[in-house]
């Protein structure tokens with residue numbers, strides 16, 4: 017009897033050892049302008065849920081349109097707001113075009129936007145908040161796409177797509193629609209008058225992946241009380257993608273305050289630095305990114321283009337950082 021038990025125990029130990037390492041991690045791959053670097057225009061990240069769902073966040077100008085070979089399968093596109101460096105008013109002709117300092121953005125994406133072109137090509141869903149969904153639905157319809165692929169997640173609600181729960185949260189920013197997306201006589205008149213179209217407020221996102229990881233993607237934002245009351249209080253985000261560029265969004269010290277005192281995640285990925293943040297994959301001393309790293313009390317991960325990082329349910333980077 018005892019011998020059988022020992023044999024069973026040995027078999028169990030053996031099975032445990034040969035089982036694959038826990039694969040329930042979320043993969044994050046930056047799609048910046050230049051491989052291995054963090055460059056001024058870089059915003060785009062691909063999140064891959066352990067179940068295989070792939071989410072493109074703010075394609076911006078560094079994703080070389082829908083034909084960018086780095087995209088692969090894309091199930092969901094997220095756009096925090098309509099500014100050209102996030103939705104993609106223009107984009108590079110191919111990855112690594114131009115220099116890190118001055119990436120190529122010579123391909124216009126008017127009047128559709130790069131985000132819409134990617135959604136059409138990949139037959140993806142586009143999930144946005146406030147009034148942006150109506151804009152994207154209309155663009156899909158006029159391009160023979162499916163307008164129902166533009167899905168609304170307004171503040172306080174959430175939608176689940178591909179096993180990932182997606183909510184929007186406030187971002188203190190602006191969100192005027194460039195008349196270039198409107199076109200025609202109206203677009204011309206608006207451009208001449210210097211006014212933008214209304215598409216609601218800018219947003220950030222909360223993603224809850226199937227392994228339990230909750231991530232907060234700040235988008236362009238200032239400091240908000242919601243970062244404490246909602247992002248931490250309600251959603252308890254463990255990983256944050258934080259915009260640090262200054263001038264247009266929180267700068268490095270303000271962003272560090274958001275991380276240290278308001279959101280308090282376990283790890284943060286710096287984003288939207290609007291500078292040559294790395295050379296040879298190393299953070300440039302004295303850069304905004306350097307200042308942010310020194311001011312933050314938790315691990316700061318640098319989004320080096322093409323380098324995949326893996327995060328566990330607690331927001332800990334377990335590979336690629």
Ligand SMILES: [Zn+2]
Nearest residue numbers: 097099189236
């Ligand atoms: Zn913006």
